[in-house]
Amino acid sequence: MSHWKPTTCMRCAVGCGQHQRGVDQGYGVDTVRGNYDHPATKGLSCERGIRETENPNGEWLTEPLIRRGDTLRPTSWEQALGVVAAEFIQAIAADPDSVAVLGSGQQTNEAAYALGKLARGGIGTKHFDANTTLCMSSAVTAYYQAFGSDAPPPTYDDIPEAETHVVWGANPAVAHPVLYRWILDSAAAPDSRLVVVDPVESETAADADQYVSPEPGTDLELARAVLARLVGTDRIDQAFVDASTEGYDDLVDSLPDAESAAETAGVPMETVDALADTFAAPTLLYWGMGVNQSTNGTDAARMLINLCLATGNLGPGTGPFSLTGQANSMGARVVSSKETWPGQRPFTEQDHRATVTSTWDVPLSRLPASSGPGPVGIVDQINRGNIDICWTVATNPVAGMPDAANVRRSLDDVFLVAQDAFRSETVEHADVVLPAATWGECEGTTMNMERRVSRVTAVSDTVDTVRQDIDIIAALGNRIDENLFDEPPLDPETVFDEIRSLTEGTVADCSGISYDRLDAELAVRWPAPDEETQGGYRYYDADSQNGDADDGAETESWSFPTDSGLARFSAATYRGLPEPTDATYPLLLTTGRQAGAYNTGVRTRETTGEVPAARIHPETAGQYIDLLDRGRTVVESRRARVTVDLAPDDSIPTGAIWMDVHNPAVNELTVPAVDPDSNEPNYKQCAVRLASPDAVPTVTQNGLPRTGTLDGD
Secondary structure (H helix, E strand, O other), rough: OOEEEEEEOOOOOOEEEEEEEEEOOOEEEEEEEEEOOOOOOOOOOHHHHHHHHHHHOOEOOOOOOEOOOOOEEEEHHHHHHHHHHHHHHHHHHHHHHHHEEEOOOOOHHHHHHHHHHHHHHHOOOOOEEEEHHOOOHHHHHHHHHOOOOOOOOOOOHHHHOEEEEEOOOOOOOHHHHHHHHHHHHHHHOOOOEEEEEEEOOOOHHHHEEEEEEEOOOHHHHHHHEEEEHHHHHHOHHHHHHHEEOOOOOOOOOOOHHHHHHHHHHHOOHHHHHHHOOOOOOEEEEOHHHHHHOOHHHHHHHHHHHHHHHHHOOOOOOOEEEOOOOOOHHHHHHHHHHOOOOOOOOOOOOHHHHHHHHHHHHHHHHHOOOOOHHHHHHHHHHHHOOOOOEEEEEOOHHHHHHHHHHHHHHHOOOOOOEEEEEEEOOOHHHHHEEEEEEOOOOEEEEEEEOOOOOEEEOOOOOOOOOOOOOHHHHHHHHHHOOOOOOOOOOOOHHHHHHHHHHHOOOOOOOOOOHHHHHHHHOOOOOOOOOOOOOOOOOEEEEEEEEOOOOOOOEEEEEEEEOOOOOOEEOOOOOOOOOOOOOOOOOOEEEEEEOOOOOOOOOOOOOOOOOOOOOEEEEEHHOOOHHHHEEEEEEEOOOOEEEEEEEEEEEEOOOOOOEEEOOOOOOOHHHOOOOEOOOOEEEEEOOEEEEEEEOOOOOOOOOOOOOOOHHHOOO
């Protein structure tokens, strides 16, 4: 019998500590259970994370594949890497930016770092990004603008200490069940409560002491209404604002009349007043994809942070806590050179660029001047003929990006390399497929949403034709630049030591976190500048007090990595929806997570081509009864039409349709508009209509409606 080995769940960003054991014969993980010694989760682990590790349903990739005509056929590693390297070298010689690389929040820190090193330092392309931009970029941008650094100020330690929990545009009951248990336990205390803001009456909303349902896409206006009300009723923590922030007066000047903003949000003033009362008391605020995945996402996230700053809700038990989706989204942001260099080193600052090139031993001139246009922008560049090669690693853009049919057509126009553990929609369009090891088969580290680094370990070998992510990256990288990596197989600990050295002295300092320390402590929160300390509540010095307040009282000591050392307020203006409903497309599609799947569902789908369910309010469904065929109908947007099973559900607002974002068909419908500051797509609102399943398609390949279709267009 194999031994239990500590590891970290890679399903979502809670970062549950687990024990796992390999099978006695052959390959694979036999059993997984929670690790009671883990400092972050203390034995808790959700059933989905265990199931997806022990027994995923996806089709495993077990050997390299190369396209011969219309068919993917087995090949050797030597031939697969040789073909890919030849294509890359030829493209790089003409223009490094003609190569695009898309990484993932499902990679270990070591693999994400190696991929970024190859993309930025080996290839030199600006067209490098990761699917973390599709879920967290708006929150990240807001954090940088407010605090000068990415990642939430609060930690898990603040959840049991909180008096009021406000969950805004998130459904942790489904997306983060272990974290949600802590929220419920805390909110059940006599003087605590749970407030939920969401257009959909979600599973989390069902537990709320107060539930607020704004119009979809109006989170920014609701937050502005609440802040205007707090200002108008003189419930601002002026001492904190004066001592620790800047930009407050400009923010106040930009605020709308509370009544008009509330009207835009579709929320009565009584509800706005109740929310203002909440923020006037100690509050821990969580938000998720319902806020981020919007063309107003960064502004909405900034306004939620403004609410915390203005009311002094910054400090233990309070503050703005964005809920991360993918397991290692934060790790990809901190180490992969995606938006910043490792350690959150600013991308364009020459001294930081010089440090990176010195560590990598590459020419400074090779580093791209721009961090790139984001995943949707990369697809746009493919369509403009500016990209010839795309390499996807542990990601599935054919299913996971908005306007997926356009993504599929775009990737068919380039030389596509897909590196993954499972056969996905993207793999089906690849020219070369590189099979990679997955959970339980690879070594490395990951970071959870509260900045804690922990180990990911292997309890099983793989078949000889499957390789580690970092080894595939290094093998390809060394064919492009023979000095970029050691000869694979790489030692993950050596790669992590290189990461540590690049983060030393930065705001995301991980230099004090070693494999030996992780083996002893299991998880360590950054910043950790030495082997004895680790980060707590960010920007706050609990041991330092000062007496600079006007009344002589001691005030808390804060220090932010901004130019002024102060936290920054930001003004914002609501831009409306990128695709509002109209007479032709009168229904609003919104998307979300369901309990049984994650990401694009390649680990959980038992069959391909599943007909997605579309949840709709019974009153709305009744208006389209003539378009139903035994409960089945078609949802149609300006981009595509998708057959669905209609599911009446009174938790959905009237005039709206809710669909599972994990189903690969759903993103055929969604709009590719992005937030102008973060490049994050607007997954949550687009205009649709229902059509009869046997009707002639009303959308052409380029998304333009035909004449003579339903609803009089």
